[in-house]
Amino acid sequence: MFSPDVMVVGGGLAGCEAAWQLARRGLKVSLVEQKPGRISPAHTTPLLGELVCSNSLRSDDPAAPAGLLKAELRRAGSLIVACADAARVPAGDALAVDRQLFSRGITVALALEPNVRLERRPLDRLPETMPCILAGGPLVGGGVQRELRKLCGDRFYFYDAIAPIVEADSIDWAHAFRGSRYKETAEGDYVNCPLQRDQYHAFVREIRTAKKVLPHAFEEPRYFEGCLPIEVMAERGDDVLAFGPMKPVGLKTDAFAVVQLRAENRYATSFNLVGFQTRLTYPEQKRIFAMIPALANAEWLRFGSIHRNSYIESWRLLGPGLELKVRPNLQLAGQITGVEGYIESTAMGLLAALFLHGRLSGQPMAPPPPTTAFGALYQHLMRPRQPGEAFQPTNINFGLLPPLTGNGSKAKKRDRRALHAQRAAADFTPWLANGATRS
Ligand SMILES: Cc1cc2nc3c(=O)[nH]c(=O)nc-3n(C[C@H](O)[C@H](O)[C@H](O)COP(=O)(O)OP(=O)(O)OC[C@H]3O[C@@H](n4cnc5c(N)ncnc54)[C@H](O)[C@@H]3O)c2cc1C
Known part of the structure; x- marks a missing residue:
C-alpha cells in the first residue's frame, strides 16, 4: 500500500519539480493535480508541467540571468530542465521546447516514478498535519485559495503591478x-x-x-x-x-x-x-x-507589467524554509511565492523540496548563497522591506545579485556577466553538495 510521507499540491512546473526531487530522495509523495476535472482559464491540457503561454524557457547562455538559473537547475538534477533539453526546438540562444513533448516527458517521468502517486482531483482543504508543499500557481482557486487567504490575510495578492x-x-x-x-x-x-x-x-x-x-x-x-x-x-x-x-x-x-x-x-x-x-x-x-x-x-x-497573479508577501509570511510561519507544515513553492516565470517557479519548487527533505531527514538545508541565481531569487523573497517599499514579483535578473568586487567591478559589461556566472558556479556547487544531493 502507498502511504505518502508528504503531499505536493499542483502538478505545474514547481509542483512537478518538487515531487520529483522529494521522490528521488526516497520520500513517498502524493502529487495532487486538479486537471482535468477542474481547469484554470489559462490551462488547456490534462498534462503535467503545462506551459500556458510562450514555449521558451528563455536564454540558455550561462552569462545571461535565465541561462545562469538553468545551469544551476541542471546541476541540481532538475526534472523540468531535463525534459526541456529533451524536447528542445531550434531557437538560437534560447531554450525553447515542443510543448507537447515537454509536458508529456514530465507526465511520463512522474507516472513511472514509484515514489510518486498522482491524484487527479481538486484539493479544497489543505492537510493539517502531513507536510505539504503548495504549488497552485498564479491562478490557484477554489477552497485552497480561500484557505490561503485566511492564513495570509491582506498579504495575499490577486494582481501584480510591476514597475520597470x-x-x-x-x-x-x-x-x-x-x-x-x-x-x-x-x-x-x-x-x-x-x-x-x-x-x-x-x-x-x-x-x-x-x-x-x-x-x-x-x-x-x-x-x-x-x-x-x-x-x-x-x-x-x-x-x-x-x-x-x-x-x-x-x-x-x-x-x-x-x-x-x-x-x-x-x-x-x-x-x-x-x-x-x-x-x-x-x-x-x-x-x-x-x-x-x-x-x-x-x-x-x-x-513593467500588470497580470492576474496570485502571490503572497513572502518576506513577512514565510520562514527560512519557505514554510508559512503560521502553519510550519505548509511550504509554498512556485510563482505563488513571488517569483515570476517558468524557470523561476521551477527553481522555487526545487528549493522547497530541498528544504523539506532537509527538515524531515534532520539535516536542515542552508539557504542558497546570495551570489547564485537560486540565492538571488530567495533573497528577493525573504529580504525585509523598508516602510513604503512594495513587494513585487520578479524574474531572475543580474540586479538581484550582489555586485562584483575587486577587479571584477571594473570589468566590461559582457565580462562582468561571465564573472557573475563563474562566481555563482563556484558558490552553488559546495552549497548543493552540502545537502541537496544527499539521498
Ligand atoms: C496567462 C499567463 C501567461 C504566462 N506566460 C508566461 C510566459 O510566457 N513565460 C513564462 O516564463 N511564464 C509565463 N507565465 C507565468 C508561468 O505560467 C508561471 O510562472 C509558471 O507556470 C508557474 O509555475 P507554478 O508551478 O507555480 O504554477 P502552474 O504552472 O500554474 O501550476 C499550478 C498547477 O496547480 C494546479 N492547481 C491549482 N490549484 C489546485 C488545487 N486546488 N488542487 C489541485 N491542483 C491545483 C493547476 O491545475 C496547475 O497545474 C504566464 C502565466 C499566465 C497566467
Missing part, C-alpha cells in the same frame, strides 16, 4: 539628481529624472497612443486608485501624471515633472521607476521611456 527596473550604471547622471522629497540631505534616497514642460507633454502623448498588452479574458482590469497604470492616468488628463507619480514637488528643481527612481536592491545597482506600473508593450516601454533624458540610453533589467 533599470540598471544603475546606464542612468545618465548629467540629467539626474539625487534627493528625497522635502528632505534637505545632499544624498537623498531617490534618483530624480526631470522633464521640462514640452518633454513631459510629448511623453504623455506617446503613452496615450502606444500599443498596450490586452488583458486576457479572465483578467478584469480592476485597478486600485492609488496604483493606477501610467496609461490610465495619461488618459485621464494632460497633467494627471504631473500631479501623480511625476510630481516635482518637494524637490530642488524647476522641472515641470520628475520621474523618481528608487533603489531596487541593497547594492543600489538597479532602480525601479516609482509608480510606473504599466501595460505598455515592452518595445513601447523601451521607446517611450527613452524620452526621459536621464534614461535615454537605459538598460532595462525588467519592463
Whole structure:
C-alpha cells in the first residue's frame, strides 16, 4: 500500500519539480493535480508541467540571468530542465521546447516514478498535519485559495503591478539628481529624472497612443486608485501624471515633472521607476521611456507589467524554509511565492523540496548563497522591506545579485556577466553538495 510521507499540491512546473526531487530522495509523495476535472482559464491540457503561454524557457547562455538559473537547475538534477533539453526546438540562444513533448516527458517521468502517486482531483482543504508543499500557481482557486487567504490575510495578492527596473550604471547622471522629497540631505534616497514642460507633454502623448498588452479574458482590469497604470492616468488628463507619480514637488528643481527612481536592491545597482506600473508593450516601454533624458540610453533589467497573479508577501509570511510561519507544515513553492516565470517557479519548487527533505531527514538545508541565481531569487523573497517599499514579483535578473568586487567591478559589461556566472558556479556547487544531493 502507498502511504505518502508528504503531499505536493499542483502538478505545474514547481509542483512537478518538487515531487520529483522529494521522490528521488526516497520520500513517498502524493502529487495532487486538479486537471482535468477542474481547469484554470489559462490551462488547456490534462498534462503535467503545462506551459500556458510562450514555449521558451528563455536564454540558455550561462552569462545571461535565465541561462545562469538553468545551469544551476541542471546541476541540481532538475526534472523540468531535463525534459526541456529533451524536447528542445531550434531557437538560437534560447531554450525553447515542443510543448507537447515537454509536458508529456514530465507526465511520463512522474507516472513511472514509484515514489510518486498522482491524484487527479481538486484539493479544497489543505492537510493539517502531513507536510505539504503548495504549488497552485498564479491562478490557484477554489477552497485552497480561500484557505490561503485566511492564513495570509491582506498579504495575499490577486494582481501584480510591476514597475520597470533599470540598471544603475546606464542612468545618465548629467540629467539626474539625487534627493528625497522635502528632505534637505545632499544624498537623498531617490534618483530624480526631470522633464521640462514640452518633454513631459510629448511623453504623455506617446503613452496615450502606444500599443498596450490586452488583458486576457479572465483578467478584469480592476485597478486600485492609488496604483493606477501610467496609461490610465495619461488618459485621464494632460497633467494627471504631473500631479501623480511625476510630481516635482518637494524637490530642488524647476522641472515641470520628475520621474523618481528608487533603489531596487541593497547594492543600489538597479532602480525601479516609482509608480510606473504599466501595460505598455515592452518595445513601447523601451521607446517611450527613452524620452526621459536621464534614461535615454537605459538598460532595462525588467519592463513593467500588470497580470492576474496570485502571490503572497513572502518576506513577512514565510520562514527560512519557505514554510508559512503560521502553519510550519505548509511550504509554498512556485510563482505563488513571488517569483515570476517558468524557470523561476521551477527553481522555487526545487528549493522547497530541498528544504523539506532537509527538515524531515534532520539535516536542515542552508539557504542558497546570495551570489547564485537560486540565492538571488530567495533573497528577493525573504529580504525585509523598508516602510513604503512594495513587494513585487520578479524574474531572475543580474540586479538581484550582489555586485562584483575587486577587479571584477571594473570589468566590461559582457565580462562582468561571465564573472557573475563563474562566481555563482563556484558558490552553488559546495552549497548543493552540502545537502541537496544527499539521498
Ligand atoms: C496567462 C499567463 C501567461 C504566462 N506566460 C508566461 C510566459 O510566457 N513565460 C513564462 O516564463 N511564464 C509565463 N507565465 C507565468 C508561468 O505560467 C508561471 O510562472 C509558471 O507556470 C508557474 O509555475 P507554478 O508551478 O507555480 O504554477 P502552474 O504552472 O500554474 O501550476 C499550478 C498547477 O496547480 C494546479 N492547481 C491549482 N490549484 C489546485 C488545487 N486546488 N488542487 C489541485 N491542483 C491545483 C493547476 O491545475 C496547475 O497545474 C504566464 C502565466 C499566465 C497566467
